[in-house]
Amino acid sequence: MDNSQSKQPSETAEITVGNKTILCPVITGTENEKALDISQLRSKTGFVTYDDGFSNTASCLSSITYIDGENGVLRYRGIPIEELAEKRTFVEVAHLLIFGHLPSADERGVFSKLLTSNCMIHDNMVKLFDNLPSSSHPMATLSAMVVTLSAYYPELSNLEINPGEINQIIAELLAKLRTLAAYSYKKSIGEPIIYPKRKYRYVENFLHMMFSTPVDEYPLDKEVVDAIEKILILHADHEQNCSTSTVRLVGSSKANLFASISAGICALWGPLHGGANQAVIEMLESIVRDGGQAKRVIERAKDKKDSFRLMGFGHRIYKNFDPRAKIIKEICDKLLLKLGINDPCLDVAKQIEEIALKDDYFIERKLYPNVDFYSGIILRAIGIPTNMFTVIFAMGRLPGWIAHWKEQRDTPTTKIGRPRQIYVGAPIKHIE
Secondary structure (H helix, E strand, C coil): CCCCCCCCCCEEEEEEEEEEEEEEEEEEEECEEEEECCCCHHHHHCCCCCCCHCCCCCCCCCCCCCEECCCEEEEEEEEEHHHHHHCCCHHHHHHHHHHHCCHHHHHHHHHHHHHHHHCCCCHHHHHHHHHHCCCHHHHHHHHHHHHHHHHHHHHHHCCCCCHHHHHHHHHHHHHHHHHHHHHHHHHHHHHCCCCCCCCHHHHHHHHHHHHHHCCCCCCHHHHHHHHHHHHHHHCCCCCCCHHHHHHHHHHCCCCCCCCCCCHHHHHHHCCCCCCHHHHHHHHHHHHEEEEEECHHHHHHHHHHCCCCCCEEEECCCCCCCCHHHHHHHHEEEEEHHCCCCHHHHHHHHHHHHHHHHHHHHHHHHCCCCCCCHHHHHHHHHHHCCHHHHHHHHHHHHHHHEEEHHHHHHHCCCCCCCCCCHHHHHHHHCCCC
């Protein structure tokens, strides 16, 4: 990673606390983002900053993903998400994020072969699935199995492991997580696991392992495969979100890749993060149960006195529109037309979308459907159960997590993450 330009401040800012003043270098990013380097604040003034949720704090310098939320911009390694979704596969995008460039034809062949040859998991791990209760949520199973991979690759604990071995382990994780995700689903429904087939590509193999049975092989549909492919690409990275920051925080202690990714999976599991598309479907199901009145739902969403919240609209980062939503809406419309599914939840979703996009209240506040709204609809239409939605998200986000773990590991100046706090508990008390 070359952050030489970002590290050379062209100006400074003064912070005065009482009678102490320090000069803070101004760091300028590639796209002219500005940041104050306050790394000397505590040592020179005794003060720290308070930033609940870290929404105003940059925790690292990174060359992986750029987001401009005000203008609806998302780029991986400088390439617009629109171009990647249209012209590249998920495996190519994974290579871009992790290794810094799109693969050549030869590199793509080698990388794809690595993924195919490492898609199986150790038989002893298969037996571990048998010992989990059938009630286990697929995300709990996935997190547990990913950290368990550490036991099968103890050499990763060696901090002097060479780049070739790191690349091998990265390929192993990318290949095996897809298998573990499908196995987690089979475990949750009590069906026997289905082994991957070398003839299938990345997404095809996942769908095969998800939906095939010992007696019937799942008929792969090009539109379905393409929809999942695009969902994975659109979720592949999103800068310093909760789960990615978790991966980097855990990785800053020199924890191995599997432990760091397992922590990221746990962070993603939360309903305020990766569970958002599941929340959309649960909302739609609730609306259908209540009579399916789309107009009434829109009115409730606009009523400040009503506690109802319309899930899947607006975004914390994107203040104009979510660029991923534009792409996924086209995929959603195309897939629903192709499948011709009769589902009251999907009907209500389309009604809500149509009304909201024409409503002045939503237009003025730029409350457009986000990627979670459409991805939930697509996954439901394909037949993926809601408890697997976040698992699909984890599959998509994996390349980004790996890229950030690797970038941090390759940066010699990285410090262990250790935020400060403001203590607001009881003053000193003595035992009588």
